[in-house]
Amino acid sequence: MTDPREQAAASLPNAEIPNTQIPGVYHRRIGDMVVSAISDGYLDGNLEVLINVDRSEAERLLGEAFRPLPGRRTSVNTFVVRAPGQPAVVIDAGSGTYLFDTAGQQQKNLAAAGIDAKDIGAVLLTHMHPDHAGGLLDPDTKALLFPNAELVVHEKELAHWLDEGEYAKIAGNPMHERFFGCAREQVTPYLGQTRPFTAGEVMPGIHAIDCPGHTPGHSSFLITSGNESLLIWGDTVHVPEVQVALPETGVTYDIDPAGAIATRRRIFDMAASERLLVAGLHLHFPAFSWLKRQGAGYALVPEAWDQAFRPAP
Template sequence: MIAPPDTQIPGVYHRRIGDIVVTALSDGYFVTEREMTRNLPEAERNQALAAAFRDTLAFSVNAFLIYSKGRLALLETGSGKYLGPTLGHLPANLEAAGVAPDDIDTVLLTHMHPDHSAGLTDMETGRRHFGNAELVVHENEPRHWFDDEPMSRASDLYKQLHFQMTREQVQPYLDRMRTFVDGEVFPGVRAIPSAGHTPGHTSYLIESGKDRLLIWGDTIHIPEVQFARPEITMVPDTDPDAAAATRRRILEMAAQEQFLVTGMHMHFPGFGHVSKEGDAYRFHPEAWRLPF
């Protein structure tokens, strides 16, 4: 009698953008009992999830490798060991993709929340996970998370999980951290500031030949809700009004320019296109591509 499988296939998916290869990597997912939306009644959220045949609000957490001009960047580092056993799977999926941490030249971050940056450093030893990499991030991110004044106004949970965690994770990289305002930050990768979710939240446009991919960070957290209702904001947004305005701007740009898009909380691997329908938007997942 044959035993059924008890593990999932690796969370690795390749997508060619001209001469650049982007590999989506899964860090896992998280489900939280805490309320995560600011202006969405629970009944409406549950109705939207049920309409999409989902019985729970689970957030995918994705990262991306970018192979360009003989160099390798990792966009986001996953959650490390900070957020529970359903997360922290990026190292295993990096290995499945044939990449060692020391192969990575550059770590790009969209922002410094723990599900994006808590995989920078070993929380037990304080050693960098990516020994040869520079850390590249918008200048407003370390400026905010290393500032004691906004930290003093945060809840105890956010003081520990956001401010203190960020400082611990980033500290070993301070001598190799490069900040930017906008422009090209890696070969073929252009930063598009998208503040609101955090002060330095950034989307990245990857361009090669005629191909373009917009990796929009946390522009969308709940696909079943926020495409149809871009005004819905999240509890971790540092500036909810700016986050909502940025979401509309990014979705409008993606729809008008017909960008291929993906993001850190899109259902893995998350590639697809956006169309506009009245005042709302719709996501069209891209079909599996083979060969990529």
């Protein structure tokens, strides 16, 4: 006699083994707003980019955090902010086609979230590096990927990347030439719809905080609704395990390394003292975390999946 369970199993198809991750989309309610982390993918790199830290110490911290070694795997995130009665706002545009094909996924993940890029009312940039401003337009067709959006960016950021004198200073350095090339190619077509800012409320409920150092106009955005806040701290860290524990650690593409350290210390102090929920463009997806003091530095405590998330009543 055959076991009926065996017979039933024999008629089932073999399981399909997934070979891609589900779309990188995660919603977090902040008061009556919703901030959605939209993954742009990730970038693998080496530890040579870290400055002001012993290589062995960086490897030890990454190893203790069970991160893949050697090297680093860096999340690239973008965010969508939605408030009742207003068009959606995007924070940063990911890396487009400028870096590796493990990134440049923002448009795909926006679509997966049911968001049409044509409906975006504003794109806020933390800064104009290629992993943040690389997805504003299609470099082949030159079509604007956010055709109806106002581009909102710190005035010092625009001044730096579009200035011929600044470009002349780095001419001959392939990495910096690439960075300038991307910033100009991506942002120039938006200049007719660009609103530069210095500080303060840049959109309803969104305040820009000056964070110079990584780039001259590098900015964080503090989102507040009701009694809840979220600090999207831009590129305060690139390799969180190392730079959160050792805030003096910088990266080779910090334009003003001392300024970047001072900004990181100020933002860390603010986040820890005020018990602010933070998110970063390079925190591991979906990026929502808390920061606590630990030893001479800090530690990140990623927020658990927000089970209580509810759509607006």
